[in-house]
Amino acid sequence: MKRIVLYLLLINLAISVFGQSGFIATAEEGKVTITGYNGSSTNVVIPNEVNGMPIVTIGDGAFADKQLTSVTIGNNVTSIGDSAFSNNRLTSIIIPNSVTSIGDSAFSYNQLTSITIPNSVISIGRYAFSNNQLTSITIPNSVISIGANAFSRNRLTSITIPDSVTSIGWGAFASNQLTSITIPNSVTFIGDSAFSSNRLTSVTIGANVYLAHSFDNGFDSHYDNNGRQAGTYTRVDTNTTTWGRGVFTF
Numbered sequence: 001m002k003r004i005v006l007y008l009l010l011i012n013l014a015i016s017v018f019g020q021s022g023f024i025a026t027a028e029e030g031k032v033t034i035t036g037y038n039g040s041s042t043n044v045v046i047p048n049e050v051n052g053m054p055i056v057t058i059g060d061g062a063f064a065d066k067q068l069t070s071v072t073i074g075n076n077v078t079s080i081g082d083s084a085f086s087n088n089r090l091t092s093i094i095i096p097n098s099v100t101s102i103g104d105s106a107f108s109y110n111q112l113t114s115i116t117i118p119n120s121v122i123s124i125g126r127y128a129f130s131n132n133q134l135t136s137i138t139i140p141n142s143v144i145s146i147g148a149n150a151f152s153r154n155r156l157t158s159i160t161i162p163d164s165v166t167s168i169g170w171g172a173f174a175s176n177q178l179t180s181i182t183i184p185n186s187v188t189f190i191g192d193s194a195f196s197s198n199r200l201t202s203v204t205i206g207a208n209v210y211l212a213h214s215f216d217n218g219f220d221s222h223y224d225n226n227g228r229q230a231g232t233y234t235r236v237d238t239n240t241t242t243w244g245r246g247v248f249t250f
Contacts, residue, residue, distance in 0.1 A: 027053055032057075033057040033059050034062050042070070043071075045071075046071070048074040049074070055074050055076055058077060059084070060081040060084065060103065061086075062084050066088060067089055068085065071085060073093075076098055080095070081103045082104040083108065086105050086107065087109045090112055092115065093115050095115070095117055095118055095121070100121060101122060101123050102125055105126065109132075113133050117137070119142045120142060122144050125147045128147060128150045130149050136158060144164055144165060144167075145165070145167045148191060149170070149172060151176070152173065152176070153176075159181065161181075161182065161184055163185070168189070169191045173195050173198070174193050174195065175198075181203055181204070183205050186208070187208065189212075193216070195215050196214075200215065201237060203215065203219065204231070204232040205229060205232075218241030
């Protein structure tokens with residue numbers, strides 16, 4: 001297979017239609033991967049294709065540390081690589097329905113307040129959206145795995161984990177502002193500190209869940225010898241480490 005290195009500076013489509021250049025890419029078997037960006041624009045539009053070839057992959061670190069404020073991702077992209085957009089100034093991002101995987105640290109260290117994850121995404125990598133300013137997020141029911149620290153260090157106040165998810169990595173939702181969480185029966189593993197440093201007063205655990213030290217504030221005292229203890233647990237407020245099993249009102 002012959003690998004062709006493409007400098008999108010030389011591609012008329014990118015220049016004439018989008019009025020910008022600076023993309024660096026490779027092409028193999030008629031599919032394009034963007035590997036870097038040396039343009040001056042902070043508002044980047046990634047086209048659907050170039051020279052008749054679809055742009056399907058955004059490579060590792062391709063747009064990291066570029067002071068980007070906005071990005072439009074083309075509708076043929078299926079994979080977003082590790083650290084692809086990390087350390088920028090993005091406040092929002094729309095991920096197209098073509099994307100199936102989001103790599104480690106893909107959007108770490110930005111200023112994201114909202115994101116749209118499409119139903120095509122199967123896996124969310126480690127640190128994918130950590131260190132942002134997200135207040136809410138919808139995880140689609142296509143997602144099977146949520147990587148370590150995927151949403152840590154944000155401002156999430158609520159989260160719904162769909163029945164499709166089977167594993168939640170360590171620290172996945174740590175350091176947010178969650179007050180309640182329901183773990184569905186589909187989840188079989190939750191890593192250490194997955195929900196630590198939140199404001200949880202209600203936790204519902206599905207029957208198949210294996211818990212490491214996934215929660216803090218005394219909750220792990222309820223784990224059985226197999227790390228499983230289905231049920232709903234509540235506490236009066238965050239000042240106590242005493243959790244009661246069963247729902248109560250007062």
